[in-house]
Amino acid sequence: MRGRHVSLALLMVEFGRDYSPRNLFSMTHFAEVFRDETIVHALSAQLSWTHLRRMIYIDDPPKRDFYMEMCRVEGWSTRMSEREIAGMRPRLFAILIHGLGLEP
8 A cells, every 4th residue: 555655746846746546546447437548539639638637537428428528618717617517418318318208
């Protein structure tokens, strides 16, 4: 366990605070959620890391895709996306999915 902390500390010293345990966990989770390199390249060109870090914790892929598209098309800031995800957009998403007949 101690060796793990030393390695993380060395990463942070050599490369900066971007390699904190929390960010490394997010990077690993991102790689698990988005396995296709072409999708990763396209997403990273259109959305910030902060946007993407928030989206990886949306477990439902269609819902995640919906919010990423809304961020891209509407130009939502990360704060706006947080408000929309927590606010009315879940209801709008449910209405759209129901209207399109895409419910599971």
